[in-house]
Amino acid sequence: MNHPAPPSALRRELPEALLAELKAVFVDRLSTSMAMREHHGRDESSYDPMLPDAVVFAHTSEEVAAAVRLCNQYRFPIIAYGTGTSLEGHILALQGGLSIDLSQMNQIVAVNPEDLTVTVQAGVTRKQLNTEIKDTGLFFPIDPGADASIGGMAATRASGTNAVRYGTMRENVLSLTVVTAEGKIIRTGTRAKKSSAGYDLTRLFVGSEGTLGIITEVTLKIYPQPEAISAAVCSFNDIASAVNTVIQTIQMGVPVARVEFVDENGVRAFNKHDKLTLPEKPLLLFEFHGSEYGVKEQAELVQQIADEHQAIGFEWATRPEDRSRLWQARHNAYFALLQLRPGCRAISTDCCVPISRLAECLLETKADCEREKIIHGIVGHVGDGNFHVQMLVDPNDPEDIARAEGVNERMVHRAIAMDGTCTGEHGIGLHKIDFLIHETGEDAVDMMRSIKHALDPNNIFNPGKIFRW
Numbered sequence: 229m230n231h232p233a234p235p236s237a238l239r240r241e242l243p244e245a246l247l248a249e250l251k252a253v254f255v256d257r258l259s260t261s262m263a264m265r266e267h268h269g270r271d272e273s274s275y276d277p278m279l280p281d282a283v284v285f286a287h288t289s290e291e292v293a294a295a296v297r298l299c300n301q302y303r304f305p306i307i308a309y310g311t312g313t314s315l316e317g318h319i320l321a322l323q324g325g326l327s328i329d330l331s332q333m334n335q336i337v338a339v340n341p342e343d344l345t346v347t348v349q350a351g352v353t354r355k356q357l358n359t360e361i362k363d364t365g366l367f368f369p370i371d372p373g374a375d376a377s378i379g380g381m382a383a384t385r386a387s388g389t390n391a392v393r394y395g396t397m398r399e400n401v402l403s404l405t406v407v408t409a410e411g412k413i414i415r416t417g418t419r420a421k422k423s424s425a426g427y428d429l430t431r432l433f434v435g436s437e438g439t440l441g442i443i444t445e446v447t448l449k450i451y452p453q454p455e456a457i458s459a460a461v462c463s464f465n466d467i468a469s470a471v472n473t474v475i476q477t478i479q480m481g482v483p484v485a486r487v488e489f490v491d492e493n494g495v496r497a498f499n500k501h502d503k504l505t506l507p508e509k510p511l512l513l514f515e516f517h518g519s520e521y522g523v524k525e526q527a528e529l530v531q532q533i534a535d536e537h538q539a540i541g542f543e544w545a546t547r548p549e550d551r552s553r554l555w556q557a558r559h560n561a562y563f564a565l566l567q568l569r570p571g572c573r574a575i576s577t578d579c580c581v582p583i584s585r586l587a588e589c590l591l592e593t594k595a596d597c598e599r600e601k602i603i604h605g606i607v608g609h610v611g612d613g614n615f616h617v618q619m620l621v622d623p624n625d626p627e628d629i630a631r632a633e634g635v636n637e638r639m640v641h642r643a644i645a646m647d648g649t650c651t652g653e654h655g656i657g658l659h660k661i662d663f664l665i666h667e668t669g670e671d672a673v674d675m676m677r678s679i680k681h682a683l684d685p686n687n688i689f690n691p692g693k694i695f696r697w
Contacts, residue, residue, distance in 0.1 A: 229383075230546035231316065234238030235249075236324065237238045237544050239323050239324040240303070240305055240323050240324055240325065241281075241324070242281035242304065242324065242326075243302050243304070244686075245302075246298055246299070246302045246304055247260075247282065248591070249298050250282065250284060250295060250298060251304065251328070252292065253294050253295065254284045254286075254291070254295075255286070255287075257284055257287075258282060258283070258284045258285075258326050259282065259283050259284075259638040260281065260282045260283075260290060262631075264283045265278060265279040265280055265282070265283060265327075266325040267312075267437060268280055268283050268309050268319070268321075268329065268352070269309075269311070269314070269320060269327075269675055271312050271313065271314045271315070271317065271318070271320065271578075272312070272314065272315050272318050272374075273314065273315050273316055273318075273574070273657070273658075273659065274316045274573055274574060274576070274621075274659075275317045275320055275658065275659075277320070278317075278320035278321045278322055279321055279324075280307060280321040280324060280325050280326060280327040281321075281324045281326065282326050282327070283287055283309075283327045283329055284326065284327070284329065284498070285324070285331070285332050286297070286328055286329070286332070286333055286444075287332055287333060287446040288308055288444075288634075289380060289405055289407060289445065290413070291366065292321075292330075292407045292442055292444050293407045293411045293412065293413050295326065295328055296407050296408075296409065296410075296411045296442065296688075297410070297411030298399060298604075299326055299579050299688050300409055300410065300411060300417045300465040300686055300688055301420075301510065301685045302482055303328060303688065304325060304505045304688065304689075305321065305322075305323050305324060305325025305326065305687075305688055305690075305691050306323055306325055306328060306329070306688050306690070307319055307320075307325055307326070307327050307438065307690050308328050308330060308379070308380075308383065308442045308443070308658045308690070309327045309328060309329045309330065309349075309380055309452070309643070310330055310331065310376065310377030310379050310380030310383075310439045310626065311331065311353065311374070311375065311376055311380060311383070311400075311485075312349065312351065313374035313375075313376050313380070314380070314384060314652075314654075314657065315405040315654045315655075315657075316653070316654050316655050316656065316657030316658060316659040316660060317575050317657040317659055317693075318383075318384065318438065318655060318657040318658075318693060319435055320395075320658065322658070322686075322691060322692035322693075323691050323692060325688075325691075328440075328442065328653070330349075330350045330351040330379055330444070330649055331351045331377065332351060332375065333350055333351040333352075333379075333444065334351040334352050334353075334356065335352070336348050336349075336351060336352065337349060337445060337529050338359050338385060339364060340362055340419065341364045341365075341366055341450075344366065344449060344450050344452075345402060345419045345447055345448065345449060345450065346361060346366075346368070346446075346447070346448050346450050347419075347445060347446070347447040348378050348401065348445065348446055348448070349379075349444065349445055350377060350379025350380075350442075350443050350444050350446060351377050351378075351379060352377065352378050352379060353375045353376065353377050353378070354368060354370065354371065354372075354375060354376060354378065354381065355375045357378065361450065361490050362453075365452060365453055366450045366451060366452060366453065367450060367451060368398055368400075368448060368450050368451075369390040369393075369394040369451055369454050370386060370387065370388055370390060370391070370396065370400060370564060371386035371388040371389045371390050371556070372386040372387065372653065373388060373389070373561075376657075378446050378448070378497045379444070379446060381397050381399050381435055382401055382404065382412045382433070382435075382443050383434075383435070383438050383443055384397075384435065384437060384610050384652070384653075384654075384655045385398055385435030385655070386432050386653055386672065387398050387610065387612075387614070387652070388653065389486045389488060389515075389555070389609055389652045390486055391453070391487055391609055391611075391612050391614075391653075392478070392484060392485070392486065392609065393483060393484065393485045393486070393517065393609030394485075396653070397435075398431065398435065398557050398618075399449075400433050400448055400649075401430060401446060401447070401448060401449075402417055402418070402421075402431055402441050402447040402448065402449060403415060403416055403417030403418055403419065403431070403446075403447040404417070404421055404429075404430055404433055404434070404445065404446055404447070404448075405443070405444050405445035406433055406441040406443055406444065407441055407442045407444060407522065408428075408441050408443065408683065409441065409684040409688060409689060410684065411420070414429075415442075416429035416430040416432075416433060416613070417429070417430045417447070419447055421487070423691070426643070427604055432679070434489045434601055434641045435655070436692060437655055437656065437657065437687050437693050437694055438668040438690040438693070439680060439690045439691075439693055439694055440679070440680065440683045440684060440689060441683065441684075441689065442689070443509040443556070447677045451543070453660075454485075454518055455518065455519050456516075456517075456518060456519060456520040456522075456523045457485075457515065457516070457517055457523070457548075457551065458515070458516045458523045458524075458527055458544065458545075458547040459513065459514060459515045459516070459544070459551040459554060459555075460513075460514045460516075460527055460530070460531070460542060460543065460544055460545065460547065461506070461510040461511060461512070461513050461514070461541065461542075461543050461554060462511070462512055462514075462531075462534050462537055462539040462541060462543065462573075463495075463506070463507040463510065463511050463512075463540040463541060463582045464509060464510045464511075464512070464537065464538065464540060465509060465510075465538060465540065466510065467491060467510045467587075467590065467592060467594060468587055469510075469537040469538055469539075470474035470489060470510040470511070470512050470537070470612060471489065471586055471587040471591075472537055472587055473512060473530075473533055473534050473536075473537045473539065474487055474489065474512065474583075474586070474611060475532050475583055475584065475586060475587065476501055476536075476537075477530055477533055477611075478583050478611055479583070480529070480533070480643065482526055482529055482530060482533075483518070483526065484516060484526065484530065484608075484611060485511070485515045485516060485517040486513055486514065486515040486517070486610060486611070487512060487514050487515075487609075487610060487611040488512070488513040488558055488607065488608065488610070489510070489511070489512055489514070489606070489607060489608045489615065490510070490511045490512075490513070490558070490561070490605075490606075490607050491510055491594065491606040491607070492508050492509050492510055492607065493565070493568065493598060493603075493604060493606070494511075494561060494564075494605040494607050495508050495509065495511050496508045496509070496526060496568070497512075497564040497565045497567060497568050497605060497610075498557045498558075498560075498561070498564055500564070500567060501557070501560055501563065501564035501567055502553070502556065502557040502560060502564065504553075504557060507540060507541065507618075509540065512539075512610075513532070513554055513555075513558060514527070514530055514608055515551070516530075517554075518588075519678065521614055524569075525566065527670060528625070532612075534541070548619035551696075555594040558607070561605070561607050561618070561619065562576065565605040565618045566620065567622065568605070568620060568651075569603045569620040571622075572603070572621060572622060572623070573620075573621055573622075573623040574618050574619065574620055574621075575618070575619045575629070575632045575636065575647060576616060576617070576618045576654075577616070577617055577619075577621075577636045577639070577640075577641055577654065577659070578608075578614060578615065578616040578617070578651055578652050578653060578654050579612045579614075579615070579640055579642075579648060579649065579650060579652060580614040580615075580642035580643065580648050580649050580651070580652030580653075581643050581646045581647070581649075582613055582614070582646065582647060582648060583612070585611060585646040585647075585648065586613050586615070588634075588646070589613055589615075589639075589642055589643055589660065590606065590608070590610075590645055592623045592642060593606070593615075593617060593638075593642065594606060594636070596635050596639070597617065597619065597635055600631045600632070600634070601631075602619050602620070602621070602628075602631060602632055602635060603619070603620040604617060604618060604619045604620065605617075605618050606618075609652070609653075613648070613652070614618055614652035614653060617635070617636070617639065619635060619636070638662075640663045640666075641666070644663075644666060644667050649667060650663035650666070650667050655692065655696045656695075657693055658692065658693060661693075661695055661696065663691055664694065664695065665695075673695050676680060676694070676695060677695055680697075681696075
């Protein structure tokens, strides 16, 4: 759409000798068909497809290591692929290359309920994980909305709706198995809750977006399923009242599990897409976890705070099916919002600011969208200061696209000026490379680049992402 294909000079041609050696390893699990390449050459971003030259389906860390050794020998790019749900162009083959699909590495390696840990292969999805450990009375709380793979969630440092209580992937990954550029298999940590042993390699690879190595196994923290869960939804006459309710809730230390904001455009899209009848006004969706008494106490306190901000209709959703319907609508936000402008493409972006600056940042961004007459929706994990703007544009109208990108740029600069970040959970990918420089400074990016050069000197891992080589 608004992002042209990479110059052909950047593309590295697939050597016939490399293809033959890969076929010897993967046999019928290697494909060069156009359909397979197209499937692995697109994600949920606004970028046009950028296709790999070949796709392999790995079953073990050893197979990944074999593919990496061969590609490193030929200096041929590698892109790790999980479920393809990234939003900033992370999995696009900017220079061509080999897509290593990890979706068939979907085994639960070990469950240790007494230690509250689980080890999984990278292709296990979050829904699969929770289904398979449900009988233990435990669950994994990180919920980015999409049924993403655990390996992809670690690579992008995902968070989502539960982060306000349970943290992000950064806080919940204990150790990783990683294939390095030399084709070696390393483990970055243990199942111990803490360690002072050497550099924290786990945190180095979590959030590296596939640019430093390929994650093949992940050891995670898991949590007891709450004794009681309750959800509540309430509407407000204006955005400021809704956001100030959240700010006061967090500042008072109420341990909400989830708190989501949806603007009036998002609510209208939810009603249409999911057949709901919510008031088409700014909305907050809360969820409370804990004992029956604790949940009741939390909810009553939040209701008092909401009433102080003139909330409309604080309604309970205590039945599991009612809660599921509300959260499913929230998770369908991307597709629901697309229906507001048929034939459009979405530019979806995010930022994160200190909670005290959230209302200011969100309101100014909303006003900017309206000034530019951009059809949009704003949703957010506002409990931790993170919100998302989805702008709907005509893919054939450069001026329409430019207006949306201008809103995005101003939003990011606004967030950074408030001591926030250009992305709370989407990651850098292709879309936010220049914003990272603005946020951290050239010297910090140079240090990141030095790490990349040291660990991947031939630039085979996901080249062109996070920063320029």
